[in-house]
Amino acid sequence: MQKRITAFRRLGQHHLEQLSEHFHVDYFPELDSADDPAFREALREAHGLIGASLRITPELLDDAPNLEAIASISVGVDNYPVDELTRRDILLCNTPDVLTETTADTGFSLIMASARRVVELADFVKRGDWTESVGPAQFGSDVHGKTLGMVGFGRIGAAVARRGALGFGMKVLYSNASPKPDLERELGAQRREFDELLAEADFVCVTVPLTAETTHLFGAEQFARMKSSAIFVNIARGQVVDEPALIDALETGEIRAAGLDVFAKEPLPADSPLPRMANVVALPHIGSATVETRDAMAQRAVDNILRALSGERPISLVNDEAWTSRQG
Numbered sequence: 001m002q003k004r005i006t007a008f009r010r011l012g013q014h015h016l017e018q019l020s021e022h023f024h025v026d027y028f029p030e031l032d033s034a035d036d037p038a039f040r041e042a043l044r045e046a047h048g049l050i051g052a053s054l055r056i057t058p059e060l061l062d063d064a065p066n067l068e069a070i071a072s073i074s075v076g077v078d079n080y081p082v083d084e085l086t087r088r089d090i091l092l093c094n095t096p097d098v099l100t101e102t103t104a105d106t107g108f109s110l111i112m113a114s115a116r117r118v119v120e121l122a123d124f125v126k127r128g129d130w131t132e133s134v135g136p137a138q139f140g141s142d143v144h145g146k147t148l149g150m151v152g153f154g155r156i157g158a159a160v161a162r163r164g165a166l167g168f169g170m171k172v173l174y175s176n177a178s179p180k181p182d183l184e185r186e187l188g189a190q191r192r193e194f195d196e197l198l199a200e201a202d203f204v205c206v207t208v209p210l211t212a213e214t215t216h217l218f219g220a221e222q223f224a225r226m227k228s229s230a231i232f233v234n235i236a237r238g239q240v241v242d243e244p245a246l247i248d249a250l251e252t253g254e255i256r257a258a259g260l261d262v263f264a265k266e267p268l269p270a271d272s273p274l275p276r277m278a279n280v281v282a283l284p285h286i287g288s289a290t291v292e293t294r295d296a297m298a299q300r301a302v303d304n305i306l307r308a309l310s311g312e313r314p315i316s317l318v319n320d321e322a323w324t325s326r327q328g
């Protein structure tokens with residue numbers, strides 16, 4: 001019997017063709033809710049699920065009794081109940097590596113845009129307000145030679161730090177669960193306690209995964225520890241930040257500016273003040289959103305699901321335990 005895949009969002013025709021060579025594929029390109037009846041019906045028969053940006057709940061899994069593997073087109077797996085998947089021996093695969101450099105580019109563009117007020121001043125020109133040479137009211141702050149504090153120092157954090165240290169002569173500090181001696185040697189990076197990093201850094205850039213421990217890692221207390229000239233950059237997940245506390249810190253001048261690719265609720269609610277604040281650069285979660293990288297992520301997810309459903313270990317597997325259990 002041919003196995004079945006339920007696919008949704010972010011797959012190109014060439015990816016669908018690869019999947020269809022081996023499996024029956026039900027594709028939902030415009031899926032906007034997991035409650036879609038046709039999607040739920042397909043899921044009931046599915047052995048594999050592939051797609052992005054959909055919250056998968058244990059209740060949804062109850063309706064997918066044949067599911068063997070999920071290939072997420074993302075590196076973050078905060079949309080998935082990982083322990084529950086493992087308990088059910090369902091493999092969960094993600095797409096690390098292929099998006100590292102692109103996401104770091106996004107992070108660095110937020111550092112640059114916030115420090116040099118690129119968006120705000122481009123709007124100033126567009127409005128026709130550039131009628132004389134700019135003065136101190138339009139000045140930004142330097143990036144080169146400043147101190148970059150990385151909160152989270154995995155692949156993406158290291159790639160942002162590499163840009164800062166090697167391209168902009170920045171001093172790199174990091175706070176991370178484990179020390180990174182290789183990166184300390186490569187970039188001269190220095191490990192700090194979280195609170196010390198907040199007090200010392202000119203730029204605080206967040207790249208931690210969203211977990212129970214990192215939810216609201218940044219609140220009023222953390223913003224109060226930062227320099228009043230500090231710029232806060234978040235390319236991780238919005239829930240890492242207590243957003244009202246961030247808005248307050250930006251409004252009161254407790255910190256100078258923020259570059260944000262991620263928000264507590266996405267898309268940003270229309271009544272959020274963040275996009276209207278002059279000292280905020282807000283992007284629509286574009287960390288990995290380039291043509292090349294989104295294609296590479298989808299390809300990785302396709303390779304993962306092809307392998308998983310053929311009994312081969314996927315390239316990037318999140319829950320090893322489920323694999324071990326399926327082998328036994």
Ligand code: DGY
Binds near residue numbers: 073076099
């Ligand atoms: C990821 O891969 O986790 C990025 O945030 C894009 O969704």
